[in-house]
Amino acid sequence: xxxxxxxxxxxxxxxxxxxxxxxxxxxxxxxxxxxxxxxxxxxxxxxxxxxxxxxxxxxxxxxxxxxxxxxxxxxxxxxxxxxxxxxxxxxxxxxxxxxxxxxxxxxxxxxxxxxxxxxxxxxxxxxxxxxxxxxxxxxxxxxxxxxxxxxxxxxxxxxxxxxxxxxxxxxxxxxxxxxxxxxxxxxxxxxxxxxxxxxxxxxxxxxxxxxxxxxxxxxxxxxxxxxxxxxxxxxxxxxxxxxxxxxxxxxxxxxxxxxxxxxxxxxxxxxxxxxxxxxxxxxxxxxxxxxxxxxxxxxxxxxxxxxxxxxxxxxxxxxxxxxxxxxxxxxxxxxxxxxxxxxxxxxxxxxxxxxxxxxxxxxxxxxxxxxxxxxxxxxxxxxxxxxxxxxxxxxxxxxxxxxxxxxxxxxxxxxxxxxxxxxxxxxxxxxxxxxxxxxxx
Ligand SMILES: [Cu+2]
Numbered sequence: 001x002x003x004x005x006x007x008x009x010x011x012x013x014x015x016x017x018x019x020x021x022x023x024x025x026x027x028x029x030x031x032x033x034x035x036x037x038x039x040x041x042x043x044x045x046x047x048x049x050x051x052x053x054x055x056x057x058x059x060x061x062x063x064x065x066x067x068x069x070x071x072x073x074x075x076x077x078x079x080x081x082x083x084x085x086x087x088x089x090x091x092x093x094x095x096x097x098x099x100x101x102x103x104x105x106x107x108x109x110x111x112x113x114x115x116x117x118x119x120x121x122x123x124x125x126x127x128x129x130x131x132x133x134x135x136x137x138x139x140x141x142x143x144x145x146x147x148x149x150x151x152x153x154x155x156x157x158x159x160x161x162x163x164x165x166x167x168x169x170x171x172x173x174x175x176x177x178x179x180x181x182x183x184x185x186x187x188x189x190x191x192x193x194x195x196x197x198x199x200x201x202x203x204x205x206x207x208x209x210x211x212x213x214x215x216x217x218x219x220x221x222x223x224x225x226x227x228x229x230x231x232x233x234x235x236x237x238x239x240x241x242x243x244x245x246x247x248x249x250x251x252x253x254x255x256x257x258x259x260x261x262x263x264x265x266x267x268x269x270x271x272x273x274x275x276x277x278x279x280x281x282x283x284x285x286x287x288x289x290x291x292x293x294x295x296x297x298x299x300x301x302x303x304x305x306x307x308x309x310x311x312x313x314x315x316x317x318x319x320x321x322x323x324x325x326x327x328x329x330x331x332x333x334x335x336x337x338x339x340x341x342x343x344x345x346x347x348x349x350x351x352x353x354x355x356x357x358x359x360x361x362x363x364x365x366x367x368x369x370x371x372x373x374x375x376x377x378x379x380x381x382x383x384x385x386x387x388x389x390x391x392x393x394x395x396x397x398x399x400x401x402x403x404x405x406x407x408x409x410x411x412x413x414x415x416x417x418x419x420x421x422x423x424x425x426x427x428x429x430x431x432x433x434x435x436x437x438x439x440x441x
Contacts, residue, residue, distance in 0.1 A: 037136035038165040041113040046195075048075050049111020055193030058109060058206040058257070059411075061244040061400065062236040066106035074115045074161075077108060079130065081174070081186055082123035088216075088232060089242035089330070089396075092381045095221050096185045097124060103185030103237045104210040104261075105172070111193045112167040118160045120152060127151035128186070130160065131175035134282035134305065135190065137162040145176035167194035169257045169305040170282050171210070179263065183225025185237070187212060187261040203309070204252035205411075209235050211269075211300060211322075211398060213262040218331055219377030228264055233327040233398035240321075240328070241386045243400035247411045248312040250404060255279075256320075257307045260300040267327065267398060270297040271308075273318040280307035297323060312404045317417040321399035330396035331382040389416040390424075 032039060048070050051057045057065065068075045084098040099105025110116060120130050129152055131143035141162045142148045152158045170190040174181040189208045196202050212234045215227035223232075235243050248254050259282075260267055275294035279286045282305035286292055289309070298306045321328050376382055385394040405414050433440065 036138070038138070038163045041163045041165050044113065045073070046111075046113035048073060049114050049193065049195055051109075054111050054195045054197065056199060056202045056204075056206060058107065058191050058193075058208045059246075060107050060189075060208050060236065061246060062238045062242070063102065063104065063208070064106050065109050066100070068116075071117070074117045075110060077116060077118045078121065079105060079118060079172075079188075080121040080123055081128050081130075083125075084185075086185065086237060087242075088214075088234065088237065089239050089381055089384060091384060092216070092232075092331075092379060093221060094214075094216055094223055096223050097181065098185050099188055103187065104212070105186070105188035107208050108172065108188065108190045109193070110164050110191075111195050112164060113195070114164050114192070116160075116162060116164065119157055120160065121157040122152040122154050124181075125154060126181075127153050127176060128174045128181060129158075129176045130172055132160070132162075132170065132172055132190065133303070134168065134170035135162070135192075136165055143175045151176055164190075164192045166284065167192045168282065168284060169208075169259065169280060169307055171259045171261060171305065173261055180225045182261055183214070183263050184223055185212070185214075189257070189259050191257065203255040205246070205248045205254045205312075207246050207254070207256045209256060209258050209400075210237070211235060211258060211260040211262055211267050212237065213265055213327075216331065218333070218380040218382055221379055225263070230263070230265065230327075231329075231331045231333075233267075233322060235398055235400055239330050239381070239384075240396045240399040241384070245317075245401040245403050245413055247403045247405070247408075247413060249408055249411075250312055250315055250406045252312040252404075253309065254312050254402075255307055255309050257305060258298065258300045259305045260302055262302055264302065265324070265327070266299055266301040267322040268297045268299045268324065269320060269398075270323045271310075271318060271320040271402065273314045273316055273402075273404075274310045276308040276310035278306050279309045281305055315404045315406055315417070316419075318402045318404065319395075319399060320402055321395070322397070328395055328397040328399050330384045331380055333382065 049055060066077055068077045079099050081099055084096060084101055085093055086096055086098060086103050087093045096103060122128050129143045129145045129149060139148055141160050145151045172188045172190055174186050187210055189210050191208060213230040214232040215224045215229055216232050217224065232239060258269060275296050277289055277292040278295060278298055279289055298308055300306050383394055385392055385396050403414055408414055
């Protein structure tokens with residue numbers, strides 16, 4: 001009899017613990033002062049936010065948004081950390097790690113006040129966790145191995161359950177062996193939209209871009225997180241020319257949200273043709289946009305998000321890129337002798353007798369390397385550059401193009417900009433030189 005009572009008590013205890021645990025995750029303690037960040041949303045119990053009705057979904061160039069289902073008022077997501085094959089550009093595939101088949105992982109897109117259950121399955125050969133960078137949640141969901149939770153062993157699935165209390169832009173990444181796991185590509189963006197029923201008050205175009213950096217030695221397929229030379233600099237896991245252009249209509253209000261989970265480098269991203277305002281970070285939003293200083297370059301520090309806003313009032317093909325010049329090159333070698341300005345005379349001809357097709361490179365900069373025709377190791381993209389309507393360039397890496405167009409019906413890539421006649425820089429004519437008193441040297 002005593003045994004039976006013990007068993008019944010044990011079952012009751014287990015049951016009440018489960019119920020208590022669920023309540024505890026959703027509700028703050030009574031009389032919490034100051035209120036917990038998620039208290040208002042926990043008490044309000046909003047229905048799950050709906051795309052289009054509550055917010056305009058963001059656009060992820062070269063990427064995608066995470067799928068979810070709704071169960072008992074919760075948005076249920078499933079992330080799988082796993083080995084992947086990832087194409088950084090045509091000619092370079094890497095064997096690395098990602099979430100749900102990609103690096104960065106899919107954008108987690110929700111509305112403020114949404115309750116989520118995020119299942120994380122670990123298919124890596126090593127333990128992991130997931131940290132929800134910038135999201136104000138209770139400490140037990142913070143994803144720091146050892147400090148706030150045990151690791152997720154290979155083969156296991158953990159559940160993270162919390163409320164997204166504030167609209168904003170955040171990120172997710174492992175907080176276990178972070179240097180290795182982020183370096184291998186386990187990174188992702190989170191957008192929590194404000195619930196705004198009036199589409200007029202939302203941005204017309206809302207882009208999400210994750211900045212990242214890798215060391216991938218020429219001819220190899222495995223990123224090396226231990227190395228800090230970083231010869232591959234990506235936007236949403238791609239280098240220019242593989243980055244998918246951003247398209248906006250003339251008159252659109254455009255947001256570009258940049259997150260940076262590079263290992264070591266802050267990236268100053270410069271947009272041509274526009275000035276913009278930095279209206280938000282992973283900490284929140286500017287309370288009064290009118291007092292913000294207009295910028296043309298936004299510095300996105302490691303472990304931070306910057307949200308930029310501008311009015312698309314200047315049609316054209318506008319490049320935006322990291323302004324660290326080594327970050328807009330693809331797989332540039334760093335151990336070459338400096339050949340700039342060197343006159344090699346008939347050296348090439350002599351060496352060609354020994355090595356057919358030989359050409360000394362680098363005497364005039366890097367451009368000649370794009371057209372040298374010299375064989376390169378398989379699976380490598382040294383000097384792969386952008387091929388535009390006016391020619392080939394060495395511009396690659398952390399760069400992309402914003403295409404702003406008049407009279408477009410869709411946001412499909414409209415192709416290269418058709419410049420109005422006479423509006424492109426061109427060789428000066430004799431009449432022009434004479435008109436302005438310029439002497440040819
Ligand atoms: Cu950079």
